[in-house]
Amino acid sequence: MNTALIFAGGSGIRMNVKAKPKQFLELNGRAIIIHTLEYFENHPEIDSICIVIIESWIDYLKELLERYSIKKVKWVVAGGITGQESIFNGLQAIYKDCDHPEDCVVLIHDGVRPLINDTLISDNIASVRKFGSAITVSPVIETIVTANENNQIQSVTDRKLCMHARAPQSFILKDIYTAHLKAIDENIHDMIDSASLMKYYRYKLYTVDGPVENIKITTPMDYYLFRAIYEARENSQIFGI
Secondary structure, three states: OEEEEEEEOOOOOOOOOOOOOHHHOEEOOEEHHHHHHHHHHHOOOOOEEEEEEOHHHHHHHHHHHHHOOOOOEEEEEEOOOOHHHHHHHHHHHHHHOOOOHHHOEEEEEEOOOOOOOHHHHHHHHHHHHHHOEEEEEEEOOOOEEEEOOOOOEEEEEOHHHOEEEEEEEEEEHHHHHHHHHHHHHOOOOOOOOHHHHHHHOOOOOOEEEOOOOOOOOOOHHHHHHHHHHHHHHHHHHHHOO
């Protein structure tokens, strides 16, 4: 079984959104989260979808799922206080319904990261089946430096050695669920993402190349980039460019 866990628990503080969370902002009449979900809904290798969402927006999400005929969503789960807790809530829902968690691939993805493609989903699944993990990455194209508290540069890192860790981040369900249980037992609640958590518990992580435009829509600038890239993709289909 291959399951997508879509994390959409953010409130949009950095987006300066007051009326609705950023995942429900619209482009061409469809919410960002619907743009994201449609890739997983239409992918032949994805069997089911779990969405973790702000509890007060669950009913609104369900209306959107019905309106746009998103049929693979099996679980809609309320988010927690932190991103780590929210993802655990989703994993727990999947795990309880899974007869063979050692044979289930779970693709953890941001609801506000809609610029993915079918190949990336397939590559994530294939990497987990072969290696046990898949961390989507893209190349760093600018110089990376570190500086001290006095703003003095301490090191310049060769950017050829650096990558942006993005999403999906995919694992065997049993492995990622077990890692979360260990973190709870050890009172660890501040891991920035699933890759960091799995690396902390010494799981081997393998990369999958993703598109450079696979950005997370967090700020107004990200939204404008999404709109421009989306329109460019649409034009390429229409005009063959």
